[in-house]
Amino acid sequence: MADNRLIIFDTTLRDGEQAPGFSMNTAEKLRLARQLQTLGVDVLEAGFPIASKDDAEAVRLIASEITGPVIAGLARCNRADIECAGESVQAAERARIHTFIATSDLHLERKLRISREDCLQAVIDNVTLARDYTDDVEFSAEDATRTDLDFLCCIVETAIERGATTVNLPDTVGYCTPDEIEQFFTDIIGRVPNADKAVFSTHCHDDLGLAVANTLASVRAGCRQVECTINGVGERAGNASLEEIVMVTRVRGDRVPYTTQIQTTALFPTSQMLSDLTHEPVQANKAIVGRNAFAHEAGIHQDGVIKDRRTYEIMRPADVGVAQSTLVLGKHSGRHALKQRCEQIGVELSRLELDRVYREMIDLADRQKTVEDTDLSAIVERVRAQQAPSETRPTQQSA
Numbered sequence: 575m576a577d578n579r580l581i582i583f584d585t586t587l588r589d590g591e592q593a594p595g596f597s598m599n600t601a602e603k604l605r606l607a608r609q610l611q612t613l614g615v616d617v618l619e620a621g622f623p624i625a626s627k628d629d630a631e632a633v634r635l636i637a638s639e640i641t642g643p644v645i646a647g648l649a650r651c652n653r654a655d656i657e658c659a660g661e662s663v664q665a666a667e668r669a670r671i672h673t674f675i676a677t678s679d680l681h682l683e684r685k686l687r688i689s690r691e692d693c694l695q696a697v698i699d700n701v702t703l704a705r706d707y708t709d710d711v712e713f714s715a716e717d718a719t720r721t722d723l724d725f726l727c728c729i730v731e732t733a734i735e736r737g738a739t740t741v742n743l744p745d746t747v748g749y750c751t752p753d754e755i756e757q758f759f760t761d762i763i764g765r766v767p768n769a770d771k772a773v774f775s776t777h778c779h780d781d782l783g784l785a786v787a788n789t790l791a792s793v794r795a796g797c798r799q800v801e802c803t804i805n806g807v808g809e810r811a812g813n814a815s816l817e818e819i820v821m822v823t824r825v826r827g828d829r830v831p832y833t834t835q836i837q838t839t840a841l842f843p844t845s846q847m848l849s850d851l852t853h854e855p856v857q858a859n860k861a862i863v864g865r866n867a868f869a870h871e872a873g874i875h876q877d878g879v880i881k882d883r884r885t886y887e888i889m890r891p892a893d894v895g896v897a898q899s900t901l902v903l904g905k906h907s908g909r910h911a912l913k914q915r916c917e918q919i920g921v922e923l924s925r926l927e928l929d930r931v932y933r934e935m936i937d938l939a940d941r942q943k944t945v946e947d948t949d950l951s952a953i954v955e956r957v958r959a960q961q962a963p964s965e966t967r968p969t970q971q972s973a
């Protein structure tokens with residue numbers, strides 16, 4: 575694998591599905607998994623099998639139906655979890671067990687109530703056990719970015735020694751800044767003697783809105799797997815957004831020179847499918863996939879986009895699977911956009927008609943936020959009906 579190729583690890587069906595309001599049944603998970611396969615993700619985290627019977631069933635079904643991506647099942651560092659995950663992903667063409675344990679003192683003392691020694695032993699026992707099921711084992715140190723660095727280096731070295739092929743160090747609570755997480759990965763990768771035997775992975779949360787920036791900073795420091803979700807869904811404020819990471823590499827390859835195997839034209843359809851399945855709308859101004867991401871209402875912007883879309887668009891809507899940019903008719907719109915929209919619905923206006931329709935459109939936009947095609951048709955009809963015969967048929971008199 576080329577050194578600048580990123581492994582896209584999608585966790586929409588695990589971290590994303592854990593978020594309030596985002597739960598899906600087995601059939602829905604399988605539908606989304608098929609779409610993620612079309613999208614071209616490298617690793618598809620299908621669920622947390624020990625969490626419930628339904629979760630285990632969904633992981634099993636996805637493992638047996640979906641080919642192409644590696645299918646991962648999550649497991650805590652204990653025997654029951656690993657056995658359950660191992661059995662659930664068994665049917666996959668390429669199966670991965672993703673096992674994790676918290677490593678920060680806060681989590682060890684307050685949540686797990688175990689010592690650092692116990693934690694290290696759990697890593698030794700369970701990475702070894704996971705390797706009995708598959709050669710593809712990912713180890714995660716939960717709350718890694720708030721873990722004592724010496725202890726974390728020791729944990730990472732041990733996990734790799736015991737057979738972990740991917741080491742994921744999450745910013746579990748979304749607390750890092752980009753410069754900080756870059757330094758963090760540089761330190762760990764530089765200090766762990768067997769670091770070259772594993773792929774390093776980043777998993778960033780968006781509590782401060784820095785998940786994508788932190789992901790890209792981690793990549794600069796040597797991470798080659800990025801964990802992310804469709805629409806950035808996930809625990810609390812969510813995970814790093816897959817579509818944003820991918821499009822940064824496409825649009826700004828000059829500054830962010832990494833490649834992925836994502837079919838970008840499937841980004842918008844995938845986003846829509848997730849939104850439909852969960853009945854959770856995508857934020858209107860969400861980058862790449864929000865309904866306003868390629869919409870223009872201001873007259874100056876509309877005029878620019880009509881003349882040359884590059885004036886206000888840095889990527890083509892079609893590249894991410896959006897049919898075309900939309901010129902939203904509202905009170906900020908100009909005559910150019912109105913004329914174009916009328917032409918799109920099959921109406922050609924004279925200059926006089928355009929003026930009248932424009933005035934009525936602005937009037938309506940003051941009362942309702944946007945003017946839909948049906949409103950526009952009604953306005954055109956009204957304006958034409960009001961016109962004197964001499965205005966509508968200027969040629970008749972001379973005939």
Ligand SMILES: [Zn+2]
Nearest residue numbers: 589746777809
């Ligand atoms: Zn997470």
